[in-house]
Amino acid sequence: MAIKLYDLAGAEDDRRFSPYCWRVKMALMHKGLAFETLPWRFTEKDAIAFANSTTVPVLVDGNHTVSDSWKIAAYLEQAYPSRPAVFGGSDSQALTYFFSHWAVRTLHPPLMRAIVLDLYGHVHEKDKAYFRESRTKRYGMPLEQYGADPGKGVADFRAALEPLRPVLAENDFLSGKGPGFADYILLGVFQWARCASPRQLLEPGDPLYAWRGRVLELWGGYARKAKGYPV
Amino acid sequence: MAIKLYDLAGAEDDRRFSPYCWRVKMALMHKGLAFETLPWRFTEKDAIAFANSTTVPVLVDGNHTVSDSWKIAAYLEQAYPSRPAVFGGSDSQALTYFFSHWAVRTLHPPLMRAIVLDLYGHVHEKDKAYFRESRTKRYGMPLEQYGADPGKGVADFRAALEPLRPVLAENDFLSGKGPGFADYILLGVFQWARCASPRQLLEPGDPLYAWRGRVLELWGGYARKAKGYPV
Numbered sequence: 001m002a003i004k005l006y007d008l009a010g011a012e013d014d015r016r017f018s019p020y021c022w023r024v025k026m027a028l029m030h031k032g033l034a035f036e037t038l039p040w041r042f043t044e045k046d047a048i049a050f051a052n053s054t055t056v057p058v059l060v061d062g063n064h065t066v067s068d069s070w071k072i073a074a075y076l077e078q079a080y081p082s083r084p085a086v087f088g089g090s091d092s093q094a095l096t097y098f099f100s101h102w103a104v105r106t107l108h109p110p111l112m113r114a115i116v117l118d119l120y121g122h123v124h125e126k127d128k129a130y131f132r133e134s135r136t137k138r139y140g141m142p143l144e145q146y147g148a149d150p151g152k153g154v155a156d157f158r159a160a161l162e163p164l165r166p167v168l169a170e171n172d173f174l175s176g177k178g179p180g181f182a183d184y185i186l187l188g189v190f191q192w193a194r195c196a197s198p199r200q201l202l203e204p205g206d207p208l209y210a211w212r213g214r215v216l217e218l219w220g221g222y223a224r225k226a227k228g229y230p231v
Numbered sequence: 232m233a234i235k236l237y238d239l240a241g242a243e244d245d246r247r248f249s250p251y252c253w254r255v256k257m258a259l260m261h262k263g264l265a266f267e268t269l270p271w272r273f274t275e276k277d278a279i280a281f282a283n284s285t286t287v288p289v290l291v292d293g294n295h296t297v298s299d300s301w302k303i304a305a306y307l308e309q310a311y312p313s314r315p316a317v318f319g320g321s322d323s324q325a326l327t328y329f330f331s332h333w334a335v336r337t338l339h340p341p342l343m344r345a346i347v348l349d350l351y352g353h354v355h356e357k358d359k360a361y362f363r364e365s366r367t368k369r370y371g372m373p374l375e376q377y378g379a380d381p382g383k384g385v386a387d388f389r390a391a392l393e394p395l396r397p398v399l400a401e402n403d404f405l406s407g408k409g410p411g412f413a414d415y416i417l418l419g420v421f422q423w424a425r426c427a428s429p430r431q432l433l434e435p436g437d438p439l440y441a442w443r444g445r446v447l448e449l450w451g452g453y454a455r456k457a458k459g460y461p462v
Contacts, residue, residue, distance in 0.1 A: 088322025090407030094398055095326040098405065101394035102333065163332035167325055174329065176321030 002034045006048055006058040009039035010122040010196065015227045017119065017195035019108075019188035020069040022223070024057045026184035027073050029219045031083040042127040042134075070100060073181050086181040099174070099182045106160050107189050111201075114153030116143055118197035154201060161208055168207040172214060179215060187215045187223060195228035202231075233265045237279055237289040240270035241353040241427065245458045248350065248426035250339075250419035251300040253454070255288045257415035258304050260450045262314040273358040273365075301331060304412050317412040330405070330413045337391050338420050342432075345384030347374055349428035385432060392439055399438040403445060410446060418446045418454060426459035433462075 005025065008018035016022075016037070028035045040047060040056050051058040053067035059075070066075045077087055087093040116135065120143055123131045132143055139146045147153070164186070167174060174182040190212055193201055202209040212231065216224035236256065239249035247253075247268070259266045271278060271287050282289040284298035290306070297306045308318055318324040347366065351374055354362045363374055370377045378384070395417070398405060405413040421443055424432055433440040443462065447455035 088320045091319025091411055092322040092326060092407075094402040094405055094407040095323060095330065095413055097401070098394060098398045099326065099329070101397055105394055163329060163336055166332055167329045170328070171325045174325055176323075176325040180322055182326055 001062060002036050003028065004060040005035055005037045006040040006051075006056045006060075007037040008056050009041060009124070011124050012227065013039045015122055015195060017122065017192050017228075018056060019192035020055075021057045022188035022191040023069045023181070023184045024059065024072050026187060026215075026218075026223065027076055027086045027181060029222055030086050030179070030184070031076055031080055033076070033080065033083065041124045043130050070097065086184070088175065088180060092175065092180065092182075096180070096182045096185070100185050103185050103189060107157060110153050110156035110160055111189065111193060112139075112153070113147055114150040114157060114199055114201075115193050115197040116147040117150070118199070122196045150199060154199060157201060158206075165207050168211045173211070179218060183211075183215055187212070190231075191223060191226065191228070194231055195226055198229040200231070232293060233267050234259065235291040236266055236268045237271040237282075237287045237291075238268040239287050240272060240355070242355050243458065244270045246353055246426060247457060248353065248423050248459075249287060250423035251286075252288045253419035253422040254300045254412070254415045255290065255303050257418060257446075257449075257454065258307055258317045258412060260453055261317050261410065261415070262307055262311055264307070264311065264314065272355045274361050301328065317415070319406065319411060323406065323411065323413075327406075327411070327413045327416070331416050334416050334420060338388060341384050341387035341391055342420065342424060343370075343384070344378055345381040345388060345430055345432075346424050346428040347378040348381070349430070353427045381430060385430060388432060389437075396438050399442045404442070410449060414442075414446055418443070421462075422454060422457065422459070425462055426457055429460040431462070 005021070005028070007016050007021045007025070009016055016039075025037070045054050048054070048056065048058045048067070051065045051067045055067070057069055057072060058065065058067045059072045061079065064075065064079070066072045073086055074093070077085060087096060120128070120131055135146070136142055164174070171177075173179045174186060190201065193199065202212065216231070236252070236259070238247050238252045238256070240247055256268070276285050279285070279287065279289045279298070282296045282298045286298070288300055288303060289296065289298045290303045292310065295306065295310070297303045304317055305324070308316060318327060351359070351362060366377070367373055395405070402408075404410045405417060421432065424430065433443065447462070
């Protein structure tokens, strides 16, 4: 029985922009595991109540149900030890956990300011009120005010990426010679934007631009083929 | 012939506060390599000109001379592959390189505001003019102005540490089960402060407090025994 993944979708079933779901899809591809994704909307809380979760990703693998992208990655690594590792070992797993916390705290806020109105435009009609209310509460201001200066959001996002540039100038991937979960965390950030927003985030000369191209090409261009805007 | 390390010293020969030199000393201890440190002052550029460097650490290992803490760690890992690894592998090495850039960009500036005047108090008499001039130029203001609100520097430093806390609440070390170079990078930041400043940076309930205690205790308390202020 193939693994099932509840995956956030927008107005169209195949528009999938959750950064956390992207991490998991890339980890499943990395491990070469068969899986199917089930489109899910923010307000479909009942559909994932069995997982004791109100958010996706939720992964169902036979008798195992796991929610939270970090826990899912750790589960897959433990459950499928003979498949390619998404963490190089316990050293990398702890450092990648730091990377995840850094990315969410440092990269998400400026990027959200750049794309929040585009995201709102792409969420399903049934989710629009939920998205508006929950995000207004989270950011303490109306969406239109939070996203009033997307150009500044992009500039702040680019500045926040700064410590990654020397690493990607010298390494093909954040995980060194091959891609790993840290790369998928970062790709999730870019897919979040690209699947919902036409905004260009990187200049071609940026080491991150070449890195993103490499990750988008993995497994026959799996991530590049996703419905979204060109990069 | 034992490895020689040029190590920044203050007014006293045994007051060693360079965060970059601390990384290297910890890596040498980790690998169990015999080494001696040579006290060096900021203005003794001639003494390390043979290494084509104007700053320490500079490591001399037989015919090999290496400067720059990152290059030294990479050199030691490559030159002594049978000794305990400071990187868990190429995955960890790339992620640790990111960690290094993050630490220098994010942790050093607020901490410098907290301790710059204490550092100035401890640099060797012959270095004082150099330290004052070079740092005034770097920060674009007099030392007394840059360090005018050390309490705010400590508060900003504690806030900047935030993405580390969930990692150290769940792992003994940044490198997972055992310490690695990421831990030594972070310890270097704390030793920079502790060897020159009485300021308390962490509260006992902070996961970082317990982590620092663990790293200070390694190899019979090597780092804790260094001349400095109690933590």
